[in-house]
Amino acid sequence: MAPLLEVRDLAKRYRATDALRGVSLRVEGASLVGLLGPNGAGKSTLVKICCGLVHPTSGEVRVAGHAPGTPEACAAIGYLAELFRFPPWLSADEVLRLHQELAGSRGGAEERSALLELVGLGYAAGRRVGEMSKGMQQRLGIAQALIGSPPLLLLDEPTSALDPAGRRDVRDLLVELRARGTSVLLNSHLLSEVELVCDRVVIIDAGRVVAEGDPGRLARAGGVEIETASGIRHFPDAGRDDIPGLVARLVAEGERVYEVRQVRSTLEDVYLEVVTPQEGR
Amino acid sequence: MTAGATRGMWVIARYTFRECARRRVTVVVPVLSAIFLALYGLGVHFAFEAAHGTTRAAGGLVDTHALVGATLVGLAMFAILFLGAVFAVFLTFNTVRGDAETGSLQTLVVRPLSRPALLAGRFLGAGMLCGVYVFVMYLVAVAITGRIGDWWPHPLLLPGAALVGAVVIVAALSVLVSVYLTAIPSGIVVLMLYLAGLLAGLLGQIGDALSLSNLQTTGRYIAFVVPFEALYQQGLNSLTSGMTGLARVIVQLGPFGGAQDFGSWLWLYCLGYLLAVAALATWSFARRDL
Ligand SMILES: Nc1ncnc2c1ncn2[C@@H]1O[C@H](COP(=O)(O)OP(=O)(O)O)[C@@H](O)[C@H]1O
Numbered sequence: 001m002a003p004l005l006e007v008r009d010l011a012k013r014y015r016a017t018d019a020l021r022g023v024s025l026r027v028e029g030a031s032l033v034g035l036l037g038p039n040g041a042g043k044s045t046l047v048k049i050c051c052g053l054v055h056p057t058s059g060e061v062r063v064a065g066h067a068p069g070t071p072e073a074c075a076a077i078g079y080l081a082e083l084f085r086f087p088p089w090l091s092a093d094e095v096l097r098l099h100q101e102l103a104g105s106r107g108g109a110e111e112r113s114a115l116l117e118l119v120g121l122g123y124a125a126g127r128r129v130g131e132m133s134k135g136m137q138q139r140l141g142i143a144q145a146l147i148g149s150p151p152l153l154l155l156d157e158p159t160s161a162l163d164p165a166g167r168r169d170v171r172d173l174l175v176e177l178r179a180r181g182t183s184v185l186l187n188s189h190l191l192s193e194v195e196l197v198c199d200r201v202v203i204i205d206a207g208r209v210v211a212e213g214d215p216g217r218l219a220r221a222g223g224v225e226i227e228t229a230s231g232i233r234h235f236p237d238a239g240r241d242d243i244p245g246l247v248a249r250l251v252a253e254g255e256r257v258y259e260v261r262q263v264r265s266t267l268e269d270v271y272l273e274v275v276t277p278q279e280g281r
Numbered sequence: 282m283t284a285g286a287t288r289g290m291w292v293i294a295r296y297t298f299r300e301c302a303r304r305r306v307t308v309v310v311p312v313l314s315a316i317f318l319a320l321y322g323l324g325v326h327f328a329f330e331a332a333h334g335t336t337r338a339a340g341g342l343v344d345t346h347a348l349v350g351a352t353l354v355g356l357a358m359f360a361i362l363f364l365g366a367v368f369a370v371f372l373t374f375n376t377v378r379g380d381a382e383t384g385s386l387q388t389l390v391v392r393p394l395s396r397p398a399l400l401a402g403r404f405l406g407a408g409m410l411c412g413v414y415v416f417v418m419y420l421v422a423v424a425i426t427g428r429i430g431d432w433w434p435h436p437l438l439l440p441g442a443a444l445v446g447a448v449v450i451v452a453a454l455s456v457l458v459s460v461y462l463t464a465i466p467s468g469i470v471v472l473m474l475y476l477a478g479l480l481a482g483l484l485g486q487i488g489d490a491l492s493l494s495n496l497q498t499t500g501r502y503i504a505f506v507v508p509f510e511a512l513y514q515q516g517l518n519s520l521t522s523g524m525t526g527l528a529r530v531i532v533q534l535g536p537f538g539g540a541q542d543f544g545s546w547l548w549l550y551c552l553g554y555l556l557a558v559a560a561l562a563t564w565s566f567a568r569r570d571l
């Protein structure tokens with residue numbers, strides 16, 4: 001079976017800007033992939049190409065085996081854009097209905113109310129978009145992306161307008177979707193968001209993939225620090241299992257040991273390490 | 282076109298109807314129309330009253346009655362086409378770039394309905410709305426003229442059909458321009474095109490009046506570049522085609538003297554023109570990054 005999303009050596013040049021310079025990635029199985037990077041890294045461009053909104057300059061993209069923008073590819077994805085606007089004169093229920101019709105979903109009123117419940121908008125089905133807060137609109141946007149239960153979700157900064165509680169709701173929702181077998185590509189510039197839920201993180205910077213892996217592995221252990229009478233001693237390659245041995249050796253050497261710390265580099269450290277500072281560009 | 286694309290096109294067309302029904306700005310159209318029709322009725326009343334006097338004075342040499350009737354309906358057509366063109370522009374000026382800028386287009390384009398179907402749906406919805414609008418307005422204006430002044434155009438429906446064709450062409454041009462320009466500039470450009478068309482009519486008229494063949498030809502050429510003007514002239518022309526003698530000559534020298542008969546193949550030309558505009562719009566839209 002073809003992977004849900006396969007991106008190979010993708011490049012995109014807008015007039016003067018190289019937004020993407022050879023990005024490859026795959027999303028398959030029920031997984032949550034976080035696409036992490038600073039503003040302007042090319043995350044939105046990548047996702048728009050996958051949706052058929054933007055034409056790549058070179059490289060190849062396959063969505064469920066089809067070229068992006070074809071009806072088959074479009075039918076396989078649910079997309080929430082970074083900046084979007086639903087017609088202010090439609091109610092939440094009508095927005096979902098319009099998208100059901102366009103997506104050819106036969107879920108009917110049942111699907112609509114279930115989705116509104118799922119994103120916590122069950123009470124606002126009849127409310128017009130023009131009378132909703134930005135956060136409510138974002139929840140509606142997520143519900144819209146879920147119409148027809150697409151196997152692949154492409155979410156571009158889906159929590160940007162949400163408060164911390166709303167963000168947690170979305171994280172829980174993503175975990176639940178994965179449990180139901182949906183794959184998610186989540187764009188974010190928020191480390192915490194990606195770190196907490198994603199199975200795999202792809203960090204991109206200035207149009208290139210600069211690091212990739214599961215968040216735990218990326219945030220690898222950073223050695224052991226031991227405070228002794230003669231100062232702090234570093235053991236950068238040591239892990240948790242090495243600590244008793246190290247302490248025993250130091251004590252045997254006549255050192256007085258006051259404190260032992262296992263140093264963990266967080267995903268944030270990794271991120272800051274691989275992403276070039278803005279000034280340096 | 283696949284079944285899915287056709288269904289999507291109609292979904293989008295219906296969405297355009299609903300947008301029109303729900304937007305508050307749209308209330309302006311019926312209000313303006315009602316004001317116009319009321320004023321028109323008043324004008325018709327006084328014009329025929331005045332004409333009644335002159336007919337006797339002229340001693341029946343000119344059919345003043347028909348002259349007034351045709352002139353009034355011609356005036357109404359001018360105003361209705363203007364209102365219809367503004368309505369058409371209003372329905373379409375944000376179709377592509379305007380809606381892409383606000384982020385409303387992208388959520389629709391990623392649905393499996395294909396970009397051409399989306400464009401076709403928007404055009405269909407807008408074209409039907411403003412087409413029906415100008416036709417109904419034309420019928421009401423004709424009915425007012427007929428009831429008050431007892432003058433009916435002959436043929437009755439052809440001038441209205443010409444208005445429908447003209448306003449549909451304006452809508453198509455507006456959709457095309459919206460692929461290249463954001464909402465406000467696009468609306469301005471299309472209304473300027475509309476004015477250019479009127480100017481062409483005026484040039485042709487002056488050319489006719491002064492027998493300047495260069496000017497006449499220029500006017501005709503422009504009318505083909507923006508054929509809503511040619512259709513409008515054709516409509517005016519058919520308005521007077523049932524008239525004879527001096528009255529016809531006078532009407533044609535009047536404010537709508539530019540009224541030319543381009544022949545019935547003009548309809549065929551307009552159809553081809555619409556197809557070309559549609560092809561260009563579809564092609565440009567397909568290549569656009571959103
Ligand atoms: N339509 C566009 N025209 C020109 N440049 C663009 C366009 N869209 C994005 N860019 C540029 O491409 C780069 C990547 O943008 P984007 O994909 O939006 O990044 P991100 O989503 O990671 O913040 C940026 O430098 C941005 O300025």
Ligand SMILES: [Mg+2]
Pocket residue numbers: 040043044045082156
């Ligand atoms: Mg972005």
